Amino acid sequence: MSTATTTFIFIFLLIIFPIATASLPILGLDSFLSQQSRLDPQASNDSFLSLSSSLKKSLSVQSFTTVSSLISSLLSLKISVPVTVKLVGSFSADSQSLLSSFVNAAVFSDKFHVIGSNPHHLAVEHSLHLDVSHSPIATQISEAIRAEISGSTSSLRSSLHSVPYSVVDRIIKQDFEKEKPVQGIYIYLLNLSPQSKPYAYSYGSGEASPAFTKCLGTIWTGRDRYLWIDLAAGPVNYGPALSGEGVLPRGEFHPLAALHGRPKSHKTLLADLASLIWSAYQVLLVPSLRIPVPFESSLIVQFIHVHSSQSKDSIGLDWKSIERTFMDEVNDAGLLLGDQSLRFKTYDISFSECPICSFAISRSTNSYTSRFLFENYTLIVSEYLDSKRLHQILSDSADEFRRLAEIPEEDFGIILPVYVFDLDYNRLLLLDRYHQSVAFRDMVIAVRTTSTQTVSDYSCNGRHVITQTRTLERPLVGSILQSMWGVSPTHLLWNRRDNRTLVDYTWSIGQTPFGPFSELSSLSFVQKDAARRNILLTSLNYTITSALDVLDSIASHGGERNLLKQNRHVEFVQRWNLLKYKLDKAISSLSHLDFDMALYFLRSSEHDLYAIHSLVYHASQELEASLVCFKDPPFPWASVSMAGVAFFAFLYVYAKRDKIFRNKRKQF
Ligand SMILES: *[C@@H]1O[C@H](CO)[C@@H](O)[C@H](O)[C@H]1NC(C)=O
Ligand SMILES: *[C@@H]1O[C@H](CO)[C@@H](O)[C@H](O)[C@H]1NC(C)=O
Numbered sequence: 001m002s003t004a005t006t007t008f009i010f011i012f013l014l015i016i017f018p019i020a021t022a023s024l025p026i027l028g029l030d031s032f033l034s035q036q037s038r039l040d041p042q043a044s045n046d047s048f049l050s051l052s053s054s055l056k057k058s059l060s061v062q063s064f065t066t067v068s069s070l071i072s073s074l075l076s077l078k079i080s081v082p083v084t085v086k087l088v089g090s091f092s093a094d095s096q097s098l099l100s101s102f103v104n105a106a107v108f109s110d111k112f113h114v115i116g117s118n119p120h121h122l123a124v125e126h127s128l129h130l131d132v133s134h135s136p137i138a139t140q141i142s143e144a145i146r147a148e149i150s151g152s153t154s155s156l157r158s159s160l161h162s163v164p165y166s167v168v169d170r171i172i173k174q175d176f177e178k179e180k181p182v183q184g185i186y187i188y189l190l191n192l193s194p195q196s197k198p199y200a201y202s203y204g205s206g207e208a209s210p211a212f213t214k215c216l217g218t219i220w221t222g223r224d225r226y227l228w229i230d231l232a233a234g235p236v237n238y239g240p241a242l243s244g245e246g247v248l249p250r251g252e253f254h255p256l257a258a259l260h261g262r263p264k265s266h267k268t269l270l271a272d273l274a275s276l277i278w279s280a281y282q283v284l285l286v287p288s289l290r291i292p293v294p295f296e297s298s299l300i301v302q303f304i305h306v307h308s309s310q311s312k313d314s315i316g317l318d319w320k321s322i323e324r325t326f327m328d329e330v331n332d333a334g335l336l337l338g339d340q341s342l343r344f345k346t347y348d349i350s351f352s353e354c355p356i357c358s359f360a361i362s363r364s365t366n367s368y369t370s371r372f373l374f375e376n377y378t379l380i381v382s383e384y385l386d387s388k389r390l391h392q393i394l395s396d397s398a399d400e401f402r403r404l405a406e407i408p409e410e411d412f413g414i415i416l417p418v419y420v421f422d423l424d425y426n427r428l429l430l431l432d433r434y435h436q437s438v439a440f441r442d443m444v445i446a447v448r449t450t451s452t453q454t455v456s457d458y459s460c461n462g463r464h465v466i467t468q469t470r471t472l473e474r475p476l477v478g479s480i481l482q483s484m485w486g487v488s489p490t491h492l493l494w495n496r497r498d499n500r501t502l503v504d505y506t507w508s509i510g511q512t513p514f515g516p517f518s519e520l521s522s523l524s525f526v527q528k529d530a531a532r533r534n535i536l537l538t539s540l541n542y543t544i545t546s547a548l549d550v551l552d553s554i555a556s557h558g559g560e561r562n563l564l565k566q567n568r569h570v571e572f573v574q575r576w577n578l579l580k581y582k583l584d585k586a587i588s589s590l591s592h593l594d595f596d597m598a599l600y601f602l603r604s605s606e607h608d609l610y611a612i613h614s615l616v617y618h619a620s621q622e623l624e625a626s627l628v629c630f631k632d633p634p635f636p637w638a639s640v641s642m643a644g645v646a647f648f649a650f651l652y653v654y655a656k657r658d659k660i661f662r663n664k665r666k667q668f
């Protein structure tokens, strides 16, 4: 919008409208809407049309006086995130209140962030609502760990005794189940008495060996909405090995190591724990969106396997297991919204019959030189694939690939092609030097060669992490989550203050399909909630933007009383009140983690928004028509300037008509 228009709107707002007042609750609307949500769960019909006359009457009360108050009410929608912290073990009696006050002092409300779009924030805010309580399961957990440590031999490779996470998780999960039905997310902080040996948790099966690095951790995020942190375990460290970006849990100053190192005062310990809770909140509970994701009811993942004709090794590339990872959650009602469906399809392309494939690979191959010290300094030239160039070629030749793989046309929904280049090449070839798989907005690209492993640039507990380069399942699950649902990797978040993406590996261990330290491809509540929340937030932000557009256009016509006469004005007020009511309900459903209900209210509000857009559009057209017919004696300065203003406003709406009406084209 031009500065002139903004100034113009602003002046009008100043002249025409005085102060704002708050909205009133409307009796009976709640039960009406919940009945509607049962009758018409997809909100395909406009609920306004079946409102009773008494409800319409109560909706006609104009609870606002200015358009600017409407704008600010739209921009202050805030989702509250209920978090219960359970203190397990030796915490003094005042811990509860101290911890609450520390967290509340640190936490302010903030907007949801998006890494891959500019502006990097949404119009919706979030805020943490903390509840702290004690839980009496400490002895039980301590005993279980003690039994595990004494009953197993410790590894020679590590100074930490590895304890399977399930030893503790079993007990905590049980405690969590007892709390059901739960509201919000539970964070268990375990402050247990020391064990005979230092220990940390292992997450996969099997022992560590020179070829398999096992990264031990001290945390776990559940499939249900809880996570636990064992402060007595460790200290562990994991992160970039030599150089590279990333905050890593290392050293006694990291809050995960709060209990290690020099003894601390009780207050310092609680302050550390508050910062741990704050970090978990930002990274796990209100994570940044990777990209904005629109709602589509049909989601299709197309695996396109480009392989050399003789070998087709499915070890490490088991489509069924990737599909199962997602479908298990879908069947558990944990990943999709409302009537969404998710399908997986596999296609094959033989490398030898695909000239474009070899072209794509050879065009994107790059090399880099690094210096290694063996007996003397030796220069080593390694190759890698440039993912951006590969993406470009694949986008340009999508039709060719579709023809070769015999992929049928799909008309609806989001289709995510996952290209996997399975090359008969005996040297290491990764994407952009480091990645087995890279996620783009519109596709996922992965590559493997016959080379089986490489030393990565990451280390955990002093050992380099070995990447199994032929195993693509976990990297693919992570990439699909990013492209299809906009779920950010566990180590990335948008940092508003520095205006850039922050890399922090603290939570990148345990149950997460992202990152070099995790061995599991299963999803925790963090990814499942983010997948659904991201879609709802994108839609909600869209609705807000569209509502702001229509308010701008009302303001540019001199306010709603000037533009909308009698019946139209009554309907505008009713529609607006209903729209705002539904948005508030969507926000409160999101706060209660009731994603399907939030979807219903968002879909239902589309009808009201559209009705407001058409009211304003028709009214502004009539206003134009009446001004065109109006003729005055010579030099009517007042009318000329008025007409000029109106003409300008008309031009504005005309120029924006596409934007105003794109709402109609938006398919929910
Ligand atoms: C929507 O309205 C139409 C016509 O009024 C009706 O036939 C249809 O059953 C309604 N759909 C739902 C889901 O209520
Ligand atoms: C450096 O070592 C490599 C083998 O490790 C050897 O082939 C090469 O000749 C050596 N170069 C020099 C300059 O000594």
Ligand SMILES: *[C@@H]1O[C@H](CO)[C@@H](O)[C@H](O)[C@H]1NC(C)=O
Binding pocket: 499
């Ligand atoms: C953040 O960075 C982007 C690009 O680097 C720039 O366009 C934008 O103005 C910056 N925003 C702030 C608030 O500094």
Ligand SMILES: *[C@@H]1O[C@H](CO)[C@@H](O)[C@H](O)[C@H]1NC(C)=O
Binding pocket: 114, 117, 118, 119, 121, 122, 123, 292, 541, 542, 544, 545, 548
């Ligand atoms: C979210 O809404 C704000 C305010 O209308 C807008 O500036 C921003 O571009 C929107 N972001 C996305 C990703 O739609």
